[in-house]
Amino acid sequence: MFVCAGNICRSPLAHAMFDAEVCRRGLSEYFKSESSGTNGFHVGDLPDERTRKNARSHGLELNHISRRFLPQDLEEWDLLLVMDNSNYQNVVRHARSSQQKNKVFLYREWDLEDKGSEVPDPYLGGEEGFEEVYQIVKRTTQCLLDDLQERVIKS
Numbered sequence: 001m002f003v004c005a006g007n008i009c010r011s012p013l014a015h016a017m018f019d020a021e022v023c024r025r026g027l028s029e030y031f032k033s034e035s036s037g038t039n040g041f042h043v044g045d046l047p048d049e050r051t052r053k054n055a056r057s058h059g060l061e062l063n064h065i066s067r068r069f070l071p072q073d074l075e076e077w078d079l080l081l082v083m084d085n086s087n088y089q090n091v092v093r094h095a096r097s098s099q100q101k102n103k104v105f106l107y108r109e110w111d112l113e114d115k116g117s118e119v120p121d122p123y124l125g126g127e128e129g130f131e132e133v134y135q136i137v138k139r140t141t142q143c144l145l146d147d148l149q150e151r152v153i154k155s
Helices: 010-024 049-057 085-092 127-154
Strands: 002-004 035-037 080-082 104-106
Touching (some): 002 085, 010 035, 010 049, 010 127, 049 127
Parallel strands (some): 002 035, 002 080, 080 104
């Protein structure tokens, strides 16, 4: 599960890109994903139009409907990949065990160019911020899926 604040910019982009790459690699039987937001401000909304426009310019359609992160997501998902430290704290505070806490990672732990950094929130910025986020997510998704594919297919 990919998690950001509102589930309208970063996490739905990561979710859609992950799903597209899983499909492209023929790995749909091994992986599924979802995304959510830690605040409830946009529940039921489509992704931000600027995120959708940017993704569309790269051939990726975003039709996700925003949902809020729920504590039971820690039970239902093997990995929870959060976009920034604030959302990391918002998710791990719901963990009822070290096992649940150990499922939560900063998404960019898989970014070989800037390991462990935050994915900047483009919401209050201009178009260039959405392109920057797209490039970060594209790069990180490739590395994430390379790692997961190796772990899952080997086992």
